[in-house]
Amino acid sequence: xxxxxxxxxxxxxxxxxxxxxxxxxxxxxxxxxxxxxxxxxxxxxxxxxxxxxxxxxxxxxxxxxxxxxxxxxxxxxxxxxxxxxxxxxxxxxxxxxxxxxxxxxxxxxxxxxxxxxxxxxxxxxxxxxxxxxxxxxxxxxxxxxxxxxxxxxxxxxxxxxxxxxxxxxxxxxxxxxxxxxxxxxxxxxxxxxxxxxxxxxxxxxxxxxxxxxxxxxxxxxxxxxxxxxxxxxxxxxxxxxxxxxxxxxxxxxxxxxxxxxxxxxxxxxxxxxxxxxxxxxxxxxxxxxxxxxxxxxxxxxxxxxxxxxxxxxxxxxxxxxxxxxxxxxxxxxxxxxxxxxxxxxxxxxxxxxxxxxxxxxxxxxxxxxxxxxxx
Numbered sequence: 001x002x003x004x005x006x007x008x009x010x011x012x013x014x015x016x017x018x019x020x021x022x023x024x025x026x027x028x029x030x031x032x033x034x035x036x037x038x039x040x041x042x043x044x045x046x047x048x049x050x051x052x053x054x055x056x057x058x059x060x061x062x063x064x065x066x067x068x069x070x071x072x073x074x075x076x077x078x079x080x081x082x083x084x085x086x087x088x089x090x091x092x093x094x095x096x097x098x099x100x101x102x103x104x105x106x107x108x109x110x111x112x113x114x115x116x117x118x119x120x121x122x123x124x125x126x127x128x129x130x131x132x133x134x135x136x137x138x139x140x141x142x143x144x145x146x147x148x149x150x151x152x153x154x155x156x157x158x159x160x161x162x163x164x165x166x167x168x169x170x171x172x173x174x175x176x177x178x179x180x181x182x183x184x185x186x187x188x189x190x191x192x193x194x195x196x197x198x199x200x201x202x203x204x205x206x207x208x209x210x211x212x213x214x215x216x217x218x219x220x221x222x223x224x225x226x227x228x229x230x231x232x233x234x235x236x237x238x239x240x241x242x243x244x245x246x247x248x249x250x251x252x253x254x255x256x257x258x259x260x261x262x263x264x265x266x267x268x269x270x271x272x273x274x275x276x277x278x279x280x281x282x283x284x285x286x287x288x289x290x291x292x293x294x295x296x297x298x299x300x301x302x303x304x305x306x307x308x309x310x311x312x313x314x315x316x317x318x319x320x321x322x323x324x325x326x327x328x329x330x331x332x333x334x335x336x337x338x339x340x341x342x343x344x345x346x347x348x349x350x351x352x353x354x355x356x357x358x359x360x361x362x363x364x365x366x367x368x369x370x371x372x373x374x375x
Contacts, residue, residue, distance in 0.1 A: 056229050056257055057103045059110050065228070066221035066253075067100065070212045074104070077210060078111050087140045088112065089209030090163055090190040092148075094197040096336045098254030099214040101193035105144040108191065116142040121150035127158040131170060134162055137188040148192035149199040156204055163190055163207045195332065216251025216340050219243065225253045226260055230275075235264050237275040244280045248293040250337045255293075262287060292341060292360060299361070301334050302343065305353050306363055312345075312352035319351065 058064045061078070064071055081088045088108065093101040102118075109116035117133060124130050124145070137143060145151070151159070162168050166185045171178055192208065194200060217225075223239075223246045230237040237260070245263060249256035260275075266283035267275045288296045304322045305312050316335075320327040335351075338344035343357035358365040 056232055058107060061107055061111055064100070064103065064107060065224045066217045067214055070104075070214060074108070074212065078108065082112070087114075087187050088142075088189045090207060091192070091210040091212065092197070092200075092205070092208040093191065093193045093212050093214065095195070095214030096216065096252070097195050097332070098252040099217070100253060101214060102144070102146060104212075104214075105142065105191045105193065108189075109142045109144075112140065112142070112189075114140045114142055116144055118144045118146070120146040121148050124151060124155050127155055127170070130155055130158060130162075131168060131183075134168060134185055134188075135183065137186055139186045140188070141186070142189045142191055144191045144193070146193045147195070148204075149194045149196050151204075156201065159190075160203060160207065216337075217249075217253060218251075219246045222246035222249050222251070222253065222256050226256050229257050229260055233261075233264070235260070235275060236273070238277060240277045241275045241280045244277055245284075248284055248289050248291070250293045251340060259284065259289075293337070294360075298334055298338065301330060301338070302353065302357050302361055305351065306358075306361070311358075311363075313347050313350035314352075315350045 061071060061075055077088060091108070093104060095101065105118070106116060115138065117137065119133065124133075133143065158168065162185060166187055168183050168185060169180055170183065171180055173179060190208075197205075197213075223242045226237065226242045226245055227239075229235075230242070241263070245259050246256060249259055263275055263280050263283040266286070267273055267279040270282065271279045290299075294302075300323055301319060304319055305314055308314075308322050309318070316327050316330060320330055323330075335344065338357075339346065341356070342354050343360065345352045345354050355365050357363075
């Protein structure tokens with residue numbers, strides 16, 4: 001491929017049907033709102049987050065904080081692709097929500113000097129929607145599909161030849177007049193982001209050449225992210241306050257930035273405007289967020305397992321029924337963090353509380369039942 005085939009203009013963002021994409025991309029659109037959660041801890045990206053996160057989002061790989069192994073490997077892939085003057089292989093980014101998958105997709109486009117077209121799995125309802133997007137891509141352009149595991153089977157089957165051979169087959173007319181037309185596409189890069197990699201079909205997963213898993217952030221990295229965001233937003237924040245916010249951010253930069261804004265509001269109204277440790281503790285206490293970053297919903301889940309099921313094991317369906325919540329809400333929002341901090345165990349028989357959860361909630365730990373106790 002010649003050098004002229006790869007656009008070298010500054011990265012441009014094209015978001016077709018943003019409103020419909022955002023409406024479809026809400027992971028829990030059909031589930032109930034979480035009581036008392038106030039969207040403070042939930043990793044869903046609200047309209048406010050969308051606007052503010054664009055300004056806080058790093059534009060270069062050097063500005064991206066955390067995920068060192070992912071960043072280093074991605075840097076090598078970018079340099080190799082630019083050296084060969086060809087597009088990147090298709091990339092699959094997986095991991096819990098709010099860890100930077102979308103940010104990395106935009107950084108890749110910026111580093112490659114190409115255009116990025118962003119959409120989401122639920123927004124692409126028909127194969128015809130995908131045809132319009134694919135045929136408008138130029139050489140080296142990036143197509144970013146968030147929540148790619150939610151693509152319909154029809155669209156998924158349609159995207160296989162596009163990823164593998166850069167061509168699509170579509171049928172015109174019906175019955176005896178039906179014709180199949182082959183359309184050649186420009187060489188593009190598909191970046192898929194998913195929070196549920198296990199839901200991807202094997203054929204789709206096998207067509208990605210690069211896989212990166214984003215894990216929860218360390219407290220030290222979150223402190224750097226909070227300090228950077230505070231500087232951009234012109235907020236005065238003490239180092240100790242930044243550390244306190246980071247410890248309660250559930251390992252997620254999105255939650256960290258959200259908590260920073262809520263603490264800022266508290267400091268401006270109740271204090272002198274500067275974010276101190278005292279202001280941080282008062283603000284987060286008012287929102288029901290404890291020292292471990294747990295909120296009322298997390299504590300409700302732990303209490304339900306302890307009080308209704310004697311600590312488990314118990315199935316997720318039973319927990320959801322007890323709390324009058326949807327199972328996906330617990331699986332996608334609550335459970336990942338409880339597993340990460342060791343409060344919850346997943347066993348073949350179901351979810352079970354671990355000793356740290358008993359200690360944190362002040363429950364008496366009975367330990368595992370022995371065979372003598374059972375009979």
